[in-house]
Amino acid sequence: MTALEVRNLHKRYGRHIAVDDVSFTVEEGEIFGIIGPNGAGKTTTVECVAGLRTPDSGSVSVLGLDPVKDRAEVRERLGVQPQESGFPDAIKVAEALELYSSFYRDPADRRELLELLGLTEKRDTRYKALSGGQKQRLSIALALVGNPKVAILDELTTGLDPQARRDTWTLVEQVRDTGVTILLVTHFMDEAERLSDRIAVIDGGRVAAVDTPAGLIARSSAEQQVRFRVSQPLDRSVLTGLPDVTGVEITDDRWLVTGRGQLLSSVAGALARAQVVAEELRVDQRNLDDAFVAFTGRAPQTPEPSDRTVD
Ligand SMILES: Nc1ncnc2c1ncn2[C@@H]1O[C@H](COP(=O)(O)OP(=O)(O)OP(=O)(O)O)[C@@H](O)[C@H]1O
DSSP, X not given: OEEEEEEEEEEEETTEEEEEEEEEEEETTOEEEEEOSTTSSHHHHHHHHTTSSOOSEEEEEETTBOTTTTHHHHHHHEEEOOOGGGSOTTOBHHHHHHHHHTTOSSOOOHHHHHHHXXXXXXXXXXXXXXXXXXXXXXXXXXXXXXXXXXXXXXXXTTXXXXXXXXXHHHHHHHXXXXXXXXXXXXXXXXXXHHHOSEEEEEETTEEEEEEOHHHHHHHHOOOEEEEEEXXXXXXXXXXXXXXXXXXXXXXXXXXXXXXXXXXXXXXXXXXXXXXXXXXXXEEEOOOHXXXXXXXXXXXXOOOOGGGSOOO
């Protein structure tokens, strides 16, 4: 079943067009990533989904409801991470959860939520004494305290150390496994690739592509590269004649072979037939960074950790 449907969404701020015809659908139980350059319109799009902004035109449906017209109902079913700057330093973890759960008709079991988020031992700790990772987990808990069917997570792991990021990813997968549909806005390509079932690339207020991470990578470039060294002479025609090979560059004893299809096995087979041993053989895997560049013409930028809490 469709959890979210965004159709021909337009939103401008004064003369500036922030969202210029964005459409996508998210199926129930999916983690749907949104990536794109700074200022692409990602946050404006999810704010329209959350009912925090009113679209100029187009439609948004959250579980069949209109976030503006059915605001009260959508609030019950959709969880949004609160901005961390909104918390008083002295509030304790359990108090914050209690306060937020009072906003909802059918809140989640707070004890279970603390357990799921690994915050049980921190329930009496004041907000200011939490590490960056714990603050982030609390903000996820607060997004989930209303028992939502859909949760919006925006810049989930900015400022966290590598271990805290990985722990947060595992947590998000656990939340998804409880049946929550997740809309994930991120600047981190590794995060989008690891977590998302599908991803929308937004650029200049428009959807440049929607696909699975593997689909985006495959669509962005069919080319692969194989690098190796050879310890004995090898005629380049051994490789240039292969059907999958589109280019061969040789620098001293280092070879760089570009191509598509079954490039690695073609090259390995040709080398074996020529009785040449390849050393330091390496295949350059394309990843979501390459897809981002291909679809937006820019390299992904990660936010400065200095403006967020660091663990
Ligand atoms: N309240 C506002 N008033 C005026 N312009 C705004 C406002 N909010 C966003 N914008 C502009 O609209 C455009 C889209 O902003 P938005 O925050 O949606 O992009 P984003 O993709 O989330 O960017 P980032 O990755 O930098 O967070 C940007 O050019 C931004 O400067």
